[in-house]
Amino acid sequence: YHRPWYFMPYDHPTRGHQAPQAVIRADAASGYDFTGWSGDALGMQNPLTVVIDPANKNIQANFAPSTYTISGHVRKSDGTPLAGATVTSSCNGTPVITPADGSYSFTVNRNSTCTITPGHPCYASFTPSSKTFSNIGSNQTQDFTGTVKTYTISGHVRKSDGTPLA
Numbered sequence: 001y002h003r004p005w006y007f008m009p010y011d012h013p014t015r016g017h018q019a020p021q022a023v024i025r026a027d028a029a030s031g032y033d034f035t036g037w038s039g040d041a042l043g044m045q046n047p048l049t050v051v052i053d054p055a056n057k058n059i060q061a062n063f064a065p066s067t068y069t070i071s072g073h074v075r076k077s078d079g080t081p082l083a084g085a086t087v088t089s090s091c092n093g094t095p096v097i098t099p100a101d102g103s104y105s106f107t108v109n110r111n112s113t114c115t116i117t118p119g120h121p122c123y124a125s126f127t128p129s130s131k132t133f134s135n136i137g138s139n140q141t142q143d144f145t146g147t148v149k150t151y152t153i154s155g156h157v158r159k160s161d162g163t164p165l166a
Helices: none
Strands: 021-024 032-039 048-051 059-065 067-076 086-089 092-097 103-109 114-119 123-127 131-133 144-148
Touching: 067 114, 086 103, 092 103, 103 114, 114 123
Parallel strands: 067 144
Antiparallel strands: 021 048, 032 059, 067 103, 086 092, 086 114, 114 131, 123 144
C-alpha cells in the first residue's frame, strides 16, 4: 500500500508570533482506503492541518486494502472435494458452484460482515452449517464438510396372495 511522507524544514518564528500551519492530505492508491493518521497526529480528518512548532513531527498516513477474500473448500465426509455444491455469501448476491476441486471464493468489502453458507441437494447437512465473519480486516478461510443424506427403506416381501415370502 501507499504511505506518503513529507519532510518540511522550518525555522520557528520568534516567540509571541503565531506558529504557521501546514495542511497534509492522504490519497489512497487504487484498491486501498485511508484508515487514519498515527504518530503525532491521530484520527480520520483528511486533509489534516498541522501546527508547525520547533519539535519534529512524525505523522504517518495509514491505508488498508479496500477488499478482501473469503475462500475455502467444500468436502465430502471422506475428505475428498465436493463438486457442484452451492456456496452463498450474504455480502454477494451471486452464489458460487464449486468446481471439481471443491473450492469457492468471494471478494468482500473491508469492515463488512458476511455469512458464508454451503448447500447441495444430496447432502443433509454441513459442518459448520455456515460461518459469519464480522468486521473483515484480512483475508479469511473456511472449509465445510458435507454429510450425505441417507434413507431407510423398510417393508415386507409378500406373495401375490398376500402371505409372507418364506
